[in-house]
Amino acid sequence: MSMDNRVKKMNRYIKASYFHIASAKAHCDNFDKWIRRRLRMCLWKQWKRVKTRFHALGCTLMGCL
Known part of the structure; x- marks a missing residue:
């Protein structure tokens, strides 16, 4: 289920x-x-992969680079 449908x-x-x-x-x-x-x-x-989680958390905490 997509996040939009969930919301x-x-x-x-x-x-x-x-x-x-x-x-x-x-x-x-x-x-x-x-x-x-x-x-x-x-x-x-x-976010299944560690790399994806790391990148997504970095975007939320520091702004996307």
């Missing part, structure tokens, strides 16, 4: 359930952390 699918879920969880700020913060962690995990798994 669109999660957005549908978030918008549908937003009013159920809007009253609990701590729950929203935890949910946000979980979503970001899962997206990072998906990106990490897409």
Whole structure:
């Protein structure tokens, strides 16, 4: 599944359930952390080679060279 499809699918879920969880700020913060962690995990798994991971992390941390 591509990252764009993954984000669109999660957005549908978030918008549908937003009013159920809007009253609990701590729950929203935890949910946000979980979503970001899962997206990072998906990106990490897409970068299969060590060289790709090293280059991609270098681009995110220092700006692409």
